[in-house]
Amino acid sequence: MTAPNAPALSPQEQEKAQAAAAAVGWVRDGMVLGLGTGTTSAHFITQLGERVRQGLKVQGLATSVASEALARQVGIPLLEPRRGLTFDLAVDGADELDPELRLIKGGGGALLREKVLETASRYLLVIADSSKLVPRLGRFPLPLEVVPFALPWVLDAVEKLGGAPALRMAKDDPSAPVYSDQKNLLVDCHFGQIADAERLAAQLKTIPGIVEHGLFLGLAQAAVIIQDGQAQVLRPGQSARPATEFAELP
Known part of the structure; x- marks a missing residue:
C-alpha cells in the first residue's frame, strides 16, 4: 500500500511492485527466505x-548490506550464515532473463552473495518488470566480481574473449571504482548478444581472479513478469500463464 503522501510510482516501478x-x-508461515538485492527486490522486502507486521512468521538472509538494512527496517527476522542452512524460497530480480530463465544479474553489485544464497535455495523465483525479458542475453553488460590484485590480468583475459570489459566507477565520482560488499571490484563486460551462455560461463570460471560472474544458469524455477499490465508466470521453455492461476508457488 502506498502512503498517502508518497510520490506516485513510475510505470516501471508499478510493474516491479506488482511482480x-x-x-x-x-x-507461507515458517519459510526461510533468501532476500534479493535491487529495486525490484526492495519492493518484495x-x-x-507488511505481512510480517500482520503476523506472518518467516526468517530471511539478505544478499547485500542494503537489503539487510531494509529488511531490519521493516521488521523481517534475519539469520546469520551457517553450515547446513538452506532456503525454502529465494526471491530476487534480474537485469535480464531469457525464455529458458537464464539470467544476467549483478547490476546492483551483489552477484556473489546472490549466487551463494540462490544456489543454497530449494526454489528461486525471479520477479521483474516487462523490460527485463529478452530473446537472448547480452544487451545488459555482464558483471564480474574481481579480486583487486588480479584486475589487470582479468581485463586482458576478458578482452580476448570479446567482452570489452570496463571497471565500474561510482556515479557520483567517476574517478572512484565501485566495490562489492566483499570489497572486490566490479567489472562490466560488453559481449553483445551471448550465443552460448553456458560456454561463456565455463570460460569465465577458468580466469584466475574472477570471484564470480553474473550468468545465473539453471537456478530459477519460475519468474513473474508483468506483461500488458498483468502478472504472468514463466517457467523454462513453457508458455506464460497468469499468476492468478497459482495459489501456491508455480
Missing part, C-alpha cells in the same frame, strides 16, 4: 515486512 506482490502472496 513483488505476486511473490509475497506465495510466501517492503511488502513482505
Whole structure:
C-alpha cells in the first residue's frame, strides 16, 4: 500500500511492485527466505515486512548490506550464515532473463552473495518488470566480481574473449571504482548478444581472479513478469500463464 503522501510510482516501478506482490502472496508461515538485492527486490522486502507486521512468521538472509538494512527496517527476522542452512524460497530480480530463465544479474553489485544464497535455495523465483525479458542475453553488460590484485590480468583475459570489459566507477565520482560488499571490484563486460551462455560461463570460471560472474544458469524455477499490465508466470521453455492461476508457488 502506498502512503498517502508518497510520490506516485513510475510505470516501471508499478510493474516491479506488482511482480513483488505476486511473490509475497506465495510466501507461507515458517519459510526461510533468501532476500534479493535491487529495486525490484526492495519492493518484495517492503511488502513482505507488511505481512510480517500482520503476523506472518518467516526468517530471511539478505544478499547485500542494503537489503539487510531494509529488511531490519521493516521488521523481517534475519539469520546469520551457517553450515547446513538452506532456503525454502529465494526471491530476487534480474537485469535480464531469457525464455529458458537464464539470467544476467549483478547490476546492483551483489552477484556473489546472490549466487551463494540462490544456489543454497530449494526454489528461486525471479520477479521483474516487462523490460527485463529478452530473446537472448547480452544487451545488459555482464558483471564480474574481481579480486583487486588480479584486475589487470582479468581485463586482458576478458578482452580476448570479446567482452570489452570496463571497471565500474561510482556515479557520483567517476574517478572512484565501485566495490562489492566483499570489497572486490566490479567489472562490466560488453559481449553483445551471448550465443552460448553456458560456454561463456565455463570460460569465465577458468580466469584466475574472477570471484564470480553474473550468468545465473539453471537456478530459477519460475519468474513473474508483468506483461500488458498483468502478472504472468514463466517457467523454462513453457508458455506464460497468469499468476492468478497459482495459489501456491508455480
